[in-house]
Amino acid sequence: MKRIFSLIAGLACCLTAFAQQNLMGTAVELKSPDIHDDYSVTFRVYAPKAVSVRLTGDFLPHHVADNNGYVTEVPIWVDMTEGEGGIWEYTTGPLPAELYSYIFRVDGLPYADPSNQFRYRDMTVWTNWFLISREKGDDGYMYSANKVPHGNVSHVWYDSPTLGMSRRMSVYTPAGYENGKERYPVLYLCHGAGGDEDSWLDFGRAAQILDNMIAEGKAKPMIVVIPNGNAASAAKPGEWEAGLYQASMSGAPAPGVRAAASIPQAFPDVMNYVESHYRVLKGAANTAMCGLSMGGGHTFDVSRMYPGKIGYVGLFSGAQSVRQSPEYDKEVAAVFAAKPKLYYVACGTADPIFRISESFEKYLADHGYPHEVEWTDGAHTWKNWRHYLMHFAAKLFR
Amino acid sequence: MKRIFSLIAGLACCLTAFAQQNLMGTAVELKSPDIHDDYSVTFRVYAPKAVSVRLTGDFLPHHVADNNGYVTEVPIWVDMTEGEGGIWEYTTGPLPAELYSYIFRVDGLPYADPSNQFRYRDMTVWTNWFLISREKGDDGYMYSANKVPHGNVSHVWYDSPTLGMSRRMSVYTPAGYENGKERYPVLYLCHGAGGDEDSWLDFGRAAQILDNMIAEGKAKPMIVVIPNGNAASAAKPGEWEAGLYQASMSGAPAPGVRAAASIPQAFPDVMNYVESHYRVLKGAANTAMCGLSMGGGHTFDVSRMYPGKIGYVGLFSGAQSVRQSPEYDKEVAAVFAAKPKLYYVACGTADPIFRISESFEKYLADHGYPHEVEWTDGAHTWKNWRHYLMHFAAKLFR
Numbered sequence: 066m067k068r069i070f071s072l073i074a075g076l077a078c079c080l081t082a083f084a085q086q087n088l089m090g091t092a093v094e095l096k097s098p099d100i101h102d103d104y105s106v107t108f109r110v111y112a113p114k115a116v117s118v119r120l121t122g123d124f125l126p127h128h129v130a131d132n133n134g135y136v137t138e139v140p141i142w143v144d145m146t147e148g149e150g151g152i153w154e155y156t157t158g159p160l161p162a163e164l165y166s167y168i169f170r171v172d173g174l175p176y177a178d179p180s181n182q183f184r185y186r187d188m189t190v191w192t193n194w195f196l197i198s199r200e201k202g203d204d205g206y207m208y209s210a211n212k213v214p215h216g217n218v219s220h221v222w223y224d225s226p227t228l229g230m231s232r233r234m235s236v237y238t239p240a241g242y243e244n245g246k247e248r249y250p251v252l253y254l255c256h257g258a259g260g261d262e263d264s265w266l267d268f269g270r271a272a273q274i275l276d277n278m279i280a281e282g283k284a285k286p287m288i289v290v291i292p293n294g295n296a297a298s299a300a301k302p303g304e305w306e307a308g309l310y311q312a313s314m315s316g317a318p319a320p321g322v323r324a325a326a327s328i329p330q331a332f333p334d335v336m337n338y339v340e341s342h343y344r345v346l347k348g349a350a351n352t353a354m355c356g357l358s359m360g361g362g363h364t365f366d367v368s369r370m371y372p373g374k375i376g377y378v379g380l381f382s383g384a385q386s387v388r389q390s391p392e393y394d395k396e397v398a399a400v401f402a403a404k405p406k407l408y409y410v411a412c413g414t415a416d417p418i419f420r421i422s423e424s425f426e427k428y429l430a431d432h433g434y435p436h437e438v439e440w441t442d443g444a445h446t447w448k449n450w451r452h453y454l455m456h457f458a459a460k461l462f463r
Numbered sequence: 464m465k466r467i468f469s470l471i472a473g474l475a476c477c478l479t480a481f482a483q484q485n486l487m488g489t490a491v492e493l494k495s496p497d498i499h500d501d502y503s504v505t506f507r508v509y510a511p512k513a514v515s516v517r518l519t520g521d522f523l524p525h526h527v528a529d530n531n532g533y534v535t536e537v538p539i540w541v542d543m544t545e546g547e548g549g550i551w552e553y554t555t556g557p558l559p560a561e562l563y564s565y566i567f568r569v570d571g572l573p574y575a576d577p578s579n580q581f582r583y584r585d586m587t588v589w590t591n592w593f594l595i596s597r598e599k600g601d602d603g604y605m606y607s608a609n610k611v612p613h614g615n616v617s618h619v620w621y622d623s624p625t626l627g628m629s630r631r632m633s634v635y636t637p638a639g640y641e642n643g644k645e646r647y648p649v650l651y652l653c654h655g656a657g658g659d660e661d662s663w664l665d666f667g668r669a670a671q672i673l674d675n676m677i678a679e680g681k682a683k684p685m686i687v688v689i690p691n692g693n694a695a696s697a698a699k700p701g702e703w704e705a706g707l708y709q710a711s712m713s714g715a716p717a718p719g720v721r722a723a724a725s726i727p728q729a730f731p732d733v734m735n736y737v738e739s740h741y742r743v744l745k746g747a748a749n750t751a752m753c754g755l756s757m758g759g760g761h762t763f764d765v766s767r768m769y770p771g772k773i774g775y776v777g778l779f780s781g782a783q784s785v786r787q788s789p790e791y792d793k794e795v796a797a798v799f800a801a802k803p804k805l806y807y808v809a810c811g812t813a814d815p816i817f818r819i820s821e822s823f824e825k826y827l828a829d830h831g832y833p834h835e836v837e838w839t840d841g842a843h844t845w846k847n848w849r850h851y852l853m854h855f856a857a858k859l860f861r
Contacts, residue, residue: 172512174574210703219615220642
């Protein structure tokens, strides 16, 4: 074996304290979050001059709050305790397996945990996150990167003639795709308002969920396509020519950009690209679509506008309304005349969209349209959407 | 055209104020950074209870500091001024075109700008960033996502028998790759210590640089492969089974993981995967490799261990030493006996690695080995490495 001469690599490791690094100045190294053997968690933050340090996170008790008509789960704030050397601490009780997010508040200012490099942006807000897994197969395990074969995730530009844009989507190909000749069924996975083609990969943990479900035989190997669901955007903020605009809940990009069509109208552009560039199994029996919130609305619209194209339909906290119109009745009738393999409606009972989901489900039931319904606890949260994705994916392509 | 029934999509937009969102509580909306017509920039932060708010960023004057032997550029801190309503401000002079990063310090605590959602992690530290472009073709333009054809970026798992792992690399395929039959040359692009397979895509802006250079005819269309350069890791933190360990400058993953071989020893695994899974042009004339710091050391070692394989070699602030040994002389002689098309050595004169680069370059000159050298201002910074990548890429495959 040849000798390696780059003995100064060790030195180079130290030299990497360059400009970006030095922007922080001297940091205090703390372990936070510190997950104990009983799955309680200690958070620590250095804030020697602070008068008040608080913590909130979705592992804490929450109340359901009505903010001007928008009902959400709001976790409580807890006080952290100052100890030696300006280090504030808080320790939870034992936590169930789950992906959790949290943030500090130092003298009133929201403050990300500098000791925890794991952060995701969700719409306009960055928070820290961590995982609790107690045993193989639990929710925290399913959201973790485990020692299983991993699918590849690509950011793919495709032509959308309907929207008059080159647009970006994320594509998950299951482990083995690159080395085989096999064709795979396709799941189109839609994000909500304020999200983008990365959302299901970040807090949605779609790649880990699919890796783990496929490895355990809980889901069939499938291609997962995550389009960008903002018709006036080509891609997530910063990835296209609109510049470094700040993401917003409206999904609106830089001023002056207007969409040429809707996302459901442009859906065939996505499907055409996928079916002509990947080894896919075609037809309704091999095609699934689901989405959360706005993406549930998109999924419903696609199922309605192209009856017989989507064999498995999943509406997660879906923004799909019931309309009193003969045209609506006719279109929904056409969806079910094509005999979808699965029409799945899920929502949390504390979700503000629950009344919409409930009336939609009642409409299906009243008309005798076969469907599956899953009402869970909880509100309009990623926790629910990750669960619905796991439940829906398990039913696909059987 | 069919009518769209999801009229409640607008409502859904508002409903997305769910758990993560609410972790922040009420936010004060500010424009920060606010880039003015003369390219001066105003930063704003809401901190009504703060006694002191400061700002640092790589657009400010810096001094070259020696921290225990590690010489780096350290930008100054400037005081921000409190105005109405607890909003602190600072305005720069007009800035040259560049990608800049910055962070606040509120009563001593490093504080990311909550109004700026663009953040990258570099080793252990998250900072905000923004771009200044004054005209088409300047550095800020080359780092921006412009209205040009975009290449795809994939996160690809490959088998590394030498390291005994499935490992993750990032692969950029140029615009048009997916729709053609053409074969492309390959650039292997190596990160530094503390980095991972995303580093060149984040602060390195490699995808935007290549998109823009190819669109303007300044670089030949090429595939760019960014392997993970930490031999004891399979992927960036959080993407493999070591769990949510915190990135460190040593590149060491969870305790107990030991590498079975070095990155240069395992390089043939990367090349074999790329050459068997992508439409590549083979041979030294179609193969380039470059890297920064530790990645420069890896590049040197690969060029030395496999003479004749890499036709274009680029060492950016590279951690490659000169050794007084006949074996070393013989190996470097073999590199140049194979007549590489380009051997490029670049470093900032304020970089602590400069003396290493300089002595290496002198070795090449003393032996009459053809090479190109580029000494620039500046230290061990991404600003320099982005420039070197542009300069090196322009010379490839001609």
